[in-house]
Amino acid sequence: MRMLLFSSQHYDQESFERASSGLPMDLHFQPARLTLDTAPLAHGYPAVCAFINDELDASVLELLAAGGTQLIALRSAGYNHVDLPAAERLGLTVVRVPAYSPHAVAEHAVALVMALNRRLHRAYNRTREGDFTLHGLTGFDLHGKTVGVVGTGQIGEAFARIMAGFGCQLLAHDPYPNPRLLALGARYMPLPELLRESRIVSLHCPLNDYSHHLINAQSLAQMQHGAMLINTGRGALVDTPALIEALKSGQLGYLGLDVYEEEAQLFFQDRSDQPLQDDVLARLLTFPNVIITAHQAFLTREALDAIAATTLANVIGWTAGNPQNVVRS
Numbered sequence: 593m594r595m596l597l598f599s600s601q602h603y604d605q606e607s608f609e610r611a612s613s614g615l616p617m618d619l620h621f622q623p624a625r626l627t628l629d630t631a632p633l634a635h636g637y638p639a640v641c642a643f644i645n646d647e648l649d650a651s652v653l654e655l656l657a658a659g660g661t662q663l664i665a666l667r668s669a670g671y672n673h674v675d676l677p678a679a680e681r682l683g684l685t686v687v688r689v690p691a692y693s694p695h696a697v698a699e700h701a702v703a704l705v706m707a708l709n710r711r712l713h714r715a716y717n718r719t720r721e722g723d724f725t726l727h728g729l730t731g732f733d734l735h736g737k738t739v740g741v742v743g744t745g746q747i748g749e750a751f752a753r754i755m756a757g758f759g760c761q762l763l764a765h766d767p768y769p770n771p772r773l774l775a776l777g778a779r780y781m782p783l784p785e786l787l788r789e790s791r792i793v794s795l796h797c798p799l800n801d802y803s804h805h806l807i808n809a810q811s812l813a814q815m816q817h818g819a820m821l822i823n824t825g826r827g828a829l830v831d832t833p834a835l836i837e838a839l840k841s842g843q844l845g846y847l848g849l850d851v852y853e854e855e856a857q858l859f860f861q862d863r864s865d866q867p868l869q870d871d872v873l874a875r876l877l878t879f880p881n882v883i884i885t886a887h888q889a890f891l892t893r894e895a896l897d898a899i900a901a902t903t904l905a906n907v908i909g910w911t912a913g914n915p916q917n918v919v920r921s
Contacts, residue, residue, distance in 0.1 A: 676921035698750035700889035704848030740790030743797025818845030
């Protein structure tokens, strides 16, 4: 089976080559994003492997189908970037990786909490310049603090377990309560109540019509003054300009982002020698109480290997007439 992997980085090539050893796969790696302009590169490939920032709208899918593509293998859990009705109309099968390593994303979220709380980013830069003073670096004990977990699937559960280990009190919001969180002592409640009671709020929900801009000016105003917000889910879960206003007023005391609503044109590329054209992101980066990472929460060896293995299993299952992890509209 020939497959073209768009948006592929060196770590993707390494993990997929390991996972495909001995399998009937002919893999080709393309660093460019899948867009209307790059879709013709997939001509003649029965399978295309796409990542989270690739474009899979109707026009792109039509080009892929016209070029002979029959399978879209997502190497991600999320599929909000795929026009599923168009895929079904064109006879394209879409498969995904429903889970790879919830610990990878959850642990990155905790890393953001710790770094923001103890100002590790500021301390690191300060000591490298020979400044060993401690002013402005005071944090708070995590023990006993109330943490709100929005979205309690596998990643939210893993995050909650870690925070419970710190001795935090857990609140949760999800339309489908997780009994394992209830066993940890978590209390489920409506989002406004969770925001009011939580010192730290971490987002782990999928992006859909309900969750789009779930955190906005109104919900930010419901949070405790000076609270911390962490987003390792999807960029569009938050209204980014509203974050800036909340940071300026002090309503939001700490912000950790691994995702950004307009990240597609920025992340996974070295743009260090170019002026940053995104004014909203540039403004966010000026705040000393903000840490932004470039969608790296998934980036562990274990997660990469699991993504590659599941993606290839999906492709082989589809080839054998036994498709797995199919996404339907």
